[in-house]
Amino acid sequence: MLKDHAKLMQAILVSGEITGRKKLQKMIFIAKKIEFPFHERFQFHFYGPYSEELTTRVEELCNMGFLNEVKEKKGGYFQYRYTLTDSGKEFLSLNEVEMPSLADCFSDMNEQNARFLELVSTVLYFDNLSKDEVTNKVFTLKSSQRYTEAEIDEAYQYIKTLREKTQ
Numbered sequence: 001m002l003k004d005h006a007k008l009m010q011a012i013l014v015s016g017e018i019t020g021r022k023k024l025q026k027m028i029f030i031a032k033k034i035e036f037p038f039h040e041r042f043q044f045h046f047y048g049p050y051s052e053e054l055t056t057r058v059e060e061l062c063n064m065g066f067l068n069e070v071k072e073k074k075g076g077y078f079q080y081r082y083t084l085t086d087s088g089k090e091f092l093s094l095n096e097v098e099m100p101s102l103a104d105c106f107s108d109m110n111e112q113n114a115r116f117l118e119l120v121s122t123v124l125y126f127d128n129l130s131k132d133e134v135t136n137k138v139f140t141l142k143s144s145q146r147y148t149e150a151e152i153d154e155a156y157q158y159i160k161t162l163r164e165k166t167q
Helices: 003-015 021-033 051-065 085-095 101-112 114-125 131-141 149-165
Strands: 043-045 048-050 069-075 076-082
Touching: 003 021, 003 051, 003 076, 003 085, 021 043, 021 048, 021 051, 021 101, 021 114, 048 114, 051 069, 076 085, 101 149, 114 131, 114 149, 131 149
Parallel strands: none
Antiparallel strands: 043 048, 069 076
16 A cells, blocks of 8 residues: 555655645656656646645655645745655665666756646646647647747657656
């Protein structure tokens, strides 16, 4: 039962700290799409791919004392920061998670802003479509974000770079 929890904990551990619920959702979705063994189901939501299962798993880890969630007021909204607790680190030391390249990919993704990860995850969500169709989806579904064609090209290049890290 806790294997999927341990994978999530490992992702947070190698990231050091993840700032933002949206960012965490996008990082796990992207990792899943580039073949890391995350099993949460995602649907398309207002901010791109979203997993209710992932939200529940994060809550469970917080309740078990393995994950620390700090809520900070940022202007007119709240932002959440996630780190592993000492108990979480101890649990992981006893339940090893074997995911080569995870640290490299997650530290790279963690350096990106949530807006860019939202674009990357949206591109990956529609990866069964042609690039032109994906571009149209982005312009339609994400019109408020005002993404440019150059940013979409950058997202495709970023996906390629991440995939290369896993080989």
